[in-house]
Amino acid sequence: MHELGVVIKVAKTVENFAKVNGITDIDTIVLQIGQLSSMIPRYIEACYPAAVHGTILENTKLQIEVLPANGMCGNCGKVFNLIENKYCCPHCSGEDIELLSGKEFMIKEIIAC
Secondary structure, three states: OOHHHHHHHHHHHHHHHHHHOOOOOEEEEEEEEEOOOOOOHHHHHHHHHHHHOOOOOOOOEEEEEEEOOEEEEOOOOOEEEOOOOOOOOOOOOOOOEEEEEOOOEEEEEEEEO
């Protein structure tokens, strides 16, 4: 499970941000994870308590926003969810698809008190 190492890196990044900006109390960290990301949201949630244990983030909440895997059809130009439509355009059945979103993994927001 590589999620633990990634969450530890997120925690260190947030801690460094807090230190540089003089923030001593963080309430919530919001992550955005794309549907096609190699990160699995439930594993991120499961790893989070261990990753922040003993840090200034120990009592913070974690929120995860899952971003859709959207693509644009090269034939008709329509945008659609790739997973829901099995990578086939629901408008024209085209399979020439340009990936628009879904591989993201980022810290969206740090909510300080």
